[in-house]
Amino acid sequence: MIRAPYGQYEIPIPAVWNFECVTRDREAGLRYRLYVSAERPRPVTLMDVANEAGVSVSTASRALTGARRVRGDLEARVRTAVETLGYRPNEAARGLRMARTMTIGVFFHELTSPVSLDLIDGLGAAAHAGRYSLAVTSARGDRSQYASLFQHLYGQRVDGIVLAWPLGDLSAHLAPFVRAGVPVITFRSQRGEPGLPVVSADTSAGTTQAVNALAALGHRGMTVIAHGILWTPPASRRRNLDLATEAVGMWLRRRSSRDAGLSVREIVTSELTSEDPPTVFLAPNADVREVIESIRALGKRVPEHVSVVSFADSRFGATVRSERPAVIDIDSYELGRRMGEVVLEAIENGTPDEDIRIPGLARWVPGATVGPAPRR
Amino acid sequence: MIRAPYGQYEIPIPAVWNFECVTRDREAGLRYRLYVSAERPRPVTLMDVANEAGVSVSTASRALTGARRVRGDLEARVRTAVETLGYRPNEAARGLRMARTMTIGVFFHELTSPVSLDLIDGLGAAAHAGRYSLAVTSARGDRSQYASLFQHLYGQRVDGIVLAWPLGDLSAHLAPFVRAGVPVITFRSQRGEPGLPVVSADTSAGTTQAVNALAALGHRGMTVIAHGILWTPPASRRRNLDLATEAVGMWLRRRSSRDAGLSVREIVTSELTSEDPPTVFLAPNADVREVIESIRALGKRVPEHVSVVSFADSRFGATVRSERPAVIDIDSYELGRRMGEVVLEAIENGTPDEDIRIPGLARWVPGATVGPAPRR
DNA sequence: TTGTAGGCGTTATCAT
């Protein structure tokens, strides 16, 4: 191992590297500067900056972090050196030193719902605003992958974790994080992890607006269609609907296409041919189209005979909205962003004690699929 | 600063920590073990493992990395220690030492197309298989964010970069990565970065199958609808279509809803009322519905009067396919996965010299929207 | 085969 002067230090040089040594004259005296050309050139470090600016590494660090005051001209010299050299601090090294990686991990059971995209985008926005980055992880619907993924996240020493639609008992996987004080926050799932906070969109305002609008149009009964386990609305959304309909004296029926393995079409048919048919269907974004077509297949028109309302919780939904359905619009991007802020806050001040509901993310958007209730 | 014996070392203890010191009897003699309770407990390190196993840190490291042979019983003891302590190596420290962060960065201009989800999922699968993790980044459609995002990725010292639909000249942003030998790979954009390889799906097989099927049904003319700048098909996909149609003597007309600000409906109308109307429309996934409805609005039936084919490049597309349109199906998840493998390979062996086309990802899927060409 | 001793790039502590 060859040793060579490098900046203010002596460093060992792997044999494969070529190097040359030049002296620089500065008022402080002689300094050494080593130009190293490796197979894979090494990025510029704080030491390079310090050398270029003619200050010590610690001064350079202070000038950049602003931890303590540095003489004006020195700070300026450091900043110019940063500019000319294109220096960017190595986050891994900083993370090692600060015991903080500036990374938040996101765990998805699977990446199929377009809502995930909005969430990722929103989380990323918040993370980036707080100088964090986002490590995205998906089990691709395979629960046997969970252990490996969580271990991977733990190996990264993420500073916080967001859980999106995880299945089953996670306590074993999450234990290391909880023990280390890493905040774990769950995105509105029906049942959060015991003891871990859940962040969800408070849809009550939007729901109430929608129900009131429907009631004002004379509607007295509504059927809600759920579809598949991942699309089942969270408990809070259900309760909002219960409260809002009760307040205006509207009856509510829930049908799940999962129960008894019914298709959306079969549900719509059985509902409309029942003794007390609804005049409104409420369905998740992905099923609206199917609902509308099922209604038409029975020879009825939308909205003259039956009105249709959808929960729209993804921006991508817009492209399947050529019917311009009336929707209860949920801004999942904003939800993700706010959730990111919650995580950052939790990293700073510890995991919050209670679940968090974010208001103002849902609003009623009237559309072409809603009209006055038909007279009998 | 208090100093205390810790394992085989002496370590300084910040004043805020409480500690107690116990002796452990082992055949080797006395060892010290320190139980530290900090405000935020520190994760178990390799030194803890070494202590628990009664070996040196280097032996523990060797036992785990398998770099060199370690005596069988020692290795076993290290492994049990890892089990009982729940040790996971700190990737930041390892990255610092190895000059490799095991992270690949993904840059999106925006996260709106559901194709992005498939890409992220596929990239994540490949990354995770290679023990890498994925740092996802989105400019949210705002080019003024680019600089900051790329700097952030550079700060992370990602080992490789994937570009998805970036806009404009990126050379300034990418320079630091290229200089550092970090492979930058572009996902099929119309024009890749000069000098940087592009990975794209080779759709020729699927396209040829589709065109041949249509020709066999008697179709002689097709109009292709493009929509918006991000949805414009890549050059290769265009060329495939040219070649395939030419081979069977089918004429091809391209209409873009961007040109002259025409809506999809206006394009379909003008096409079907033209002198030489097509008997087939080919449209991106997001527009099929609109195309079909526009055709129906003209009093024509699908597929009796006009056939419709779609490029389906996202799994989420399935939920908007209640019409079961005939599609040229592109497996974007698999494309992402393969692209991830390309990146990993590039990290290992350097950036590939040429663009990479991945075959077998596109296939023709007949559907309810295609039928025999109508007789005149 | 095992242990010792750096050093990766950064920040914090301690003298000056």
Add this chain to the structure above:
DNA sequence: ATGATAACGCCTACAA
């Protein structure tokens, strides 16, 4: 205010 120095957790060349 500045500079030398010691960590952070890991890996590895080298000595034993």
